[in-house]
Amino acid sequence: MKSTAIGTGAESPIAVLMSGGLDSTIVLGLLARQRGKATCRGAIQPIYVRCGLNWEAEELSAVREVSGTFGPIVAPVVVLEMQIRDLCPDHWSVTGRGVPSFSSPDEAVYLPGRNFLLLAKAGVWCQLHGVSEMAIGVLDTNPFGDASDEFFEHVEGCLLAYGPEPVRILRPLSGRTKREWMLAAGDIPLAKTFSCIAPRKGLHCGACNKCAERRRAFREAGLPDETVYYSASDPVTKPRS
Ligand SMILES: [Zn+2]
Structure with a gap:
């Protein structure tokens, strides 16, 4: 099993690209x-990175809350703007219409240019602030091209070729399953994370693709799911990817 050691050492500042969900919060907690x-x-x-998506207010609130639980070693959250509404004004992530339901496949939640845009913006921030490593909570099971080895190597290459300082992109969750990472989470506050793409009154909706994934993750890990869902419907019938 892969070591959980992340990056080059305790003395080098390291950034974590946060989404407020289970995976990036586990990365932050491990660090x-x-x-x-x-x-x-x-x-x-x-x-x-705020992109103008419908769930970002709840997501950012979760990022700030979980980031504040690890003590002074974790800096206040840096919020960067990377609006995509002009790129895809009719996309469900912007309009809130046709949000992939709990029974939709994982591929349904693809967001245009997602990791490319996030890493470009955050990577340049790192270059400008003397941060040479940036960690992202990507699992090996991520089905999208912008989570592939080749993609990350290209982005790293771009940051190296263009900028004055190289920025390594670290994927510390690679090599283990989500279940294994959740079981290794220990005191990382998984219950405070947020991973819904159709929040209702500030709560996880309980019926979208990402809520289904979340509920299934807790179930498969054998951990209690303390999330308060707006809808009581059980999405565990979502097919596994
Ligand atoms: Zn949801």
Whole structure:
């Protein structure tokens, strides 16, 4: 099983690209655990990129809450803007219409240019602020092309070729399953994470693709799901990818 050691060491500042969900929060928690004895305040920098998507208010709130649970080693969240509404004004992520339901396949939740845009913006921020490593919570089961080895190698190459400082992109969740990472989470506050693409009154809707994934993840890990869902419908019938 792959080591959980992340990055080059406790003395180098490292950024974590946050979405507020289980995966990026586990990455942040692993780093805080690994480097927790370091004396450098703010050595771990959470970054959230706001794109104009319908669920971002709830997501960012979760990012700020979970980031605040790991002590002074985690810096206040940096929020960057990367609006995509002009790119795809009719997309469900912007309009809120036709949001993939709990029975939709994983491929239904693809967001145009997602990782390319996020990594470009956050990567340049890292270059400008002397941060040489940036971690992202991508699992090996991610079905999209912008989560492939080739993609990340290309983005790293771009950041190296263009900028004054290289930025390594780290994928510390690679090599284990989501279930394994959740079981290794320990005191990482999984219940405070947010992973819904159709929130209702500030809550997980309980009926969208990502709520289904979340409920299934807790179930498969054998962990209690303390999430408050707006809808009581059980989406566990969603087919596995
Ligand atoms: Zn939902």
